[in-house]
Amino acid sequence: MARMKFLCDSERCIECNACVTACKNENEVPWGINRRRVVTLDDGLQSEKSISVACMHCTDAPCQAVCPVDCFYTTDDGVVLHDKDMCIGCGYCFYACPFGAPQYSQEGAFGARGKMDKCTFCAGGPEEDHSHEELDKYGRNRLAEGKLPLCAEMCSTKSLLAGDGDIVSELFRNRVVRREGRGESWGWETAYND
Amino acid sequence: MTLSKRKKMMGLTGLIMLLAIVLLPMTGYISTGFADTEIKQVEIKVEKTNPRADYWRAVRNNTAGYTAVKGRETGELIQGSGEVWRQLRNGPIATYGSWLIGITLAVLSLFYMWRGRVELIHPRTGKTVERWTLNERRMHWITAGLFIILGITGLSLLYGRMVLIPLFGHNGFSAYAAIAKWVHNILGPVFMVALLSMIVNWFSNNFITKVDIQWFKEFGGMVGDNHPSAEKLNGGEKIWFWSLTTVGMLLCFSGLVLDFPNFDQQREWLQLSHLIHVLTAFVLMSFAFGHIYIGTIGTEGALEGMVTGQVDTAWAKQHHDLWLKKLEDEGKAP
Ligand code: SF4
Ligand code: SF4
Numbered sequence: 001m002a003r004m005k006f007l008c009d010s011e012r013c014i015e016c017n018a019c020v021t022a023c024k025n026e027n028e029v030p031w032g033i034n035r036r037r038v039v040t041l042d043d044g045l046q047s048e049k050s051i052s053v054a055c056m057h058c059t060d061a062p063c064q065a066v067c068p069v070d071c072f073y074t075t076d077d078g079v080v081l082h083d084k085d086m087c088i089g090c091g092y093c094f095y096a097c098p099f100g101a102p103q104y105s106q107e108g109a110f111g112a113r114g115k116m117d118k119c120t121f122c123a124g125g126p127e128e129d130h131s132h133e134e135l136d137k138y139g140r141n142r143l144a145e146g147k148l149p150l151c152a153e154m155c156s157t158k159s160l161l162a163g164d165g166d167i168v169s170e171l172f173r174n175r176v177v178r179r180e181g182r183g184e185s186w187g188w189e190t191a192y193n194d
Numbered sequence: 195m196t197l198s199k200r201k202k203m204m205g206l207t208g209l210i211m212l213l214a215i216v217l218l219p220m221t222g223y224i225s226t227g228f229a230d231t232e233i234k235q236v237e238i239k240v241e242k243t244n245p246r247a248d249y250w251r252a253v254r255n256n257t258a259g260y261t262a263v264k265g266r267e268t269g270e271l272i273q274g275s276g277e278v279w280r281q282l283r284n285g286p287i288a289t290y291g292s293w294l295i296g297i298t299l300a301v302l303s304l305f306y307m308w309r310g311r312v313e314l315i316h317p318r319t320g321k322t323v324e325r326w327t328l329n330e331r332r333m334h335w336i337t338a339g340l341f342i343i344l345g346i347t348g349l350s351l352l353y354g355r356m357v358l359i360p361l362f363g364h365n366g367f368s369a370y371a372a373i374a375k376w377v378h379n380i381l382g383p384v385f386m387v388a389l390l391s392m393i394v395n396w397f398s399n400n401f402i403t404k405v406d407i408q409w410f411k412e413f414g415g416m417v418g419d420n421h422p423s424a425e426k427l428n429g430g431e432k433i434w435f436w437s438l439t440t441v442g443m444l445l446c447f448s449g450l451v452l453d454f455p456n457f458d459q460q461r462e463w464l465q466l467s468h469l470i471h472v473l474t475a476f477v478l479m480s481f482a483f484g485h486i487y488i489g490t491i492g493t494e495g496a497l498e499g500m501v502t503g504q505v506d507t508a509w510a511k512q513h514h515d516l517w518l519k520k521l522e523d524e525g526k527a528p
Contacts, residue, residue, distance in 0.1 A: 017262055037263035039271050053271060062280050068351045069368040070359060086368035088375050090351065091455065095465050096276045100267060111456025112379070190272055 003078040003194060004121055004143075005165035006152070007172055007185050008052045012159035015040050015050040019151035019160050023054070026122070026150040027139025033103045035119040036151055052151070052160050055080065055101035055119035056191035063093035063102060077143065078165075078194075079121040084137045089113035098190050121162070122149040165192070266458045279465035287469070288352060291476045298480040302487045309416065312493045314508055321528040322504035323521055325426075331503055333392050340385040345479055347374035352472065379453050386446040393439050399427050400435045405516065415513075416488075426517040434485050437478065445474040 015038050023029065023036045036054035041047075057080045064072035064080065071086035072093075082093075091113055094102040107114035124141030127134035134141055142150065152162035161168045169185065176183040258269035267273070326334070350358065350371060359367045406429035412422040414430050422428075427435070451459060451467035459467075489496050495509040507527065510518040521527040 020263065032265075034263045034265070034268075037261050037268050039259040039261045039269055041257065041259035041271075043260040051271060062276060065284060066280050068355055069371050070355050070364060071368065086364060088368065088372040090375055091452075091464070095461055095468065096280045098272050098274065098276055100270060100273065100461075103265070106456075110454045113455065187272065 002164035003166075004057060004163065005078070005168055005188075005192060006054065006056055006121075006149075007161045007168050007188070009157075009159040009161070009172060009175065010049045010051050010184065010186055011179070011181065012157040013038065013050040013052055014157055014159070016156055018154050018156055019052050022150045022154040023119070026142075027120070028135070029139065030105050030117060033105060033117050035101075035103075035117070051186055052155075053099055053187070054151070055097075055121075056099055056187055057119075057121055058098075058191040059194045062096040062098065066092040066096045068092060073126075075123060077121075077123070079123045079143070081120055081123060081125055081138075082116065082118070083126045084115045084117075085126075087115045089115055099187065122147070165194075267460060273461055275462050275465055279469065282469060283352075283472070287472055291472065292353070294476050294480050295483075298483050302483060306487070306491065311491060312416065314494050314506075315421075315512060316508045318506045319508050321507045323507060323510055323518065323527050324503055325499040325505045325510070326503045328503065330395065331500060333388065333395065334500055337385065337388040337392055340381055340388060341478075341482065344378055344381055344385055345475070345482075347378040348472075348475055350374045351378075382446070382449045382453055386450070389438060389442055389446065393435075396427075396435060399425075400432045402429070402432055405429075406432060416492075421512055421515075423516050424514045425520075426514060428514065430488070434481060437481055441474045441477050444470060445478060448474065 017038050020034055020036050020038060024034060027035065029035055036052060038050055038052045040050040042049065057074075057078060059078075061072060061074070061080045063082075064070075064074070067082075067087075068090055069086050069088055071083040072080060073082070074080050089104055089107070089112070091104070093116060094100075094104070101118045102116045103118065104113035104116055106112070120138050122140055122142035124130075124134045124144065125138035127137065129141050129144040140150075142148065147153070149162040152160045161171060172183065172185060256270055256273055258267070259271070261269045351374065354367055354371055354374075358370070361367075362370065403425070405423050405425060409422040409424055409429040412418070412420040414428060415421050448467040448471040451463060452471060455464070489500065493513070495506060496513075498509075499505040507518065510521075510527075518527060
């Protein structure tokens with residue numbers, strides 16, 4: 001079984017935000033929520049670099065560890081998903097997540113949290129594959145269609161890579177060798193130990 | 195102002211304006227000049243240290259960058275404190291918290307087996323004095339009720355996954371937890387108001403005096419056959435009051451930070467508040483067990499005071515002699 005991972009090649013990312021838009025559209029992401037975001041460091045300076053970040057689908061995911069209702073599960077592909085029907089919107093996964101992935105639709109007064117929403121690696125949710133409920137709550141299930149996440153597919157510079165971790169790191173390694181650079185697979189140290 | 199003076203002024207102003215016209219556009223050169231030196235500095239730095247290493251170090255240190263996505267801390271790539279919070283919550287806090295509750299209950303049961311109930315030494319006189327007014331009793335029972343509800347719903351969020359999911363299943367527990375969270379969030383601020391009203395109303399009765407020090411030295415008559423003096427409130431009650439005033443307020447304020455996320459509190463604040471909230475809750479829960487024990491099965495006649503408002507003068511004489519004496523002096527006691 002593949003172990004799905006994301007990798008953003010910061011030497012390539014040009015902060016076009018195509019991944020953000022692609023995700024938003026493909027998954028019909030609720031208003032006020034972006035499952036992916038591009039962060040630019042040292043904006044306008046020589047050392048400027050951009051990184052596209054979303055849920056990294058961590059090994060031993062911190063969100064999963066703190067959820068009081070235990071609504072997360074990891075698929076055979078290593079994708080971390082959650083059951084919105086069970087989520088009580090407590091915010092704990094948001095406190096614990098290193099990447100700031102979990103977000104909430106605002107429900108009621110005083111910023112009361114609705115159900116948590118985050119990147120699904122375009123793998124839908126616990127509902128039946130391709131069902132209306134799945135699309136409604138979690139977005140498209142591209143993995144079940146044999147496709148990879150749309151953010152990476154649409155990346156104009158092929159900076160954002162998504163797929164089997166071994167293949168992704170092999171691709172990246174070849175790039176780094178060819179450009180005689182130093183490899184920095186951003187976030188991997190934090191997210192993965194498999 | 196004479197004419198010559200005015201001419202001089204005009205000449206001077208003209209000169210200043212001319213200078214400004216010549217000099218101001220030059221500030222552009224000045225600032226680019228500075229910028230040039232800045233870039234040179236950057237280049238020098240770049241030569242000295244490995245830029246990429248510097249860069250990734252910055253990313254790990256919660257440095258925020260620019261992002262087009264608006265929202266709370268969206269510019270931050272990796273936040274490290276979440277991991278600390280997770281380990282504290284799931285580790286020591288969950289473990290030692292349950293120990294604290296368990297040990298408190300065990301100690302109280304053992305104490306009861308050893309000491310039994312503190313009985314009245316003199317028979318009841320049948321005459322009573324008013325100890326708590328109706329309003330005081332309402333305040334007490336509302337706060338107490340809220341405390342219990344908040345305690346149970348709060349503990350459910352911490353231990354429910356371990357204890358209740360095996361009993362009710364995932365869906366059953368989730369349905370309960372959703373209500374528990376809602377109830378906890380709504381009643382929390384109400385509890386705060388109730389607690390504050392108790393603090394304000396009973397503040398003046400609760401200054402620790404010499405009498406209380408002596409009361410502590412004799413363990414409040416809980417151990418041995420002494421009956422140390424006490425005013426309307428004894429040393430133990432005063433300690434409970436001050437814990438509620440300090441620890442309790444900390445509990446309430448940390449709760450408010452968690453309850454109202456609409457002020458875009460940073461995650462560090464939420465994590466810290468959560469830890470404070472759980473810790474203070476555990477401390478107060480173990481104190482509350484002690485308070486409930488002493489107020490019910492631990493002491494004969496104590497509960498009546500808070501239920502009916504009246505206590506027997508025999509009870510008052512044994513437990514709060516100075517208070518009874520004061521009432522007698524004031525002619526308020528039968
Ligand atoms: S990135 Fe955050 S939300 Fe995604 S699996 Fe890791 S901890 Fe969970
Ligand atoms: S917000 Fe929902 S998914 Fe996140 S920890 Fe709470 S219950 Fe679990």
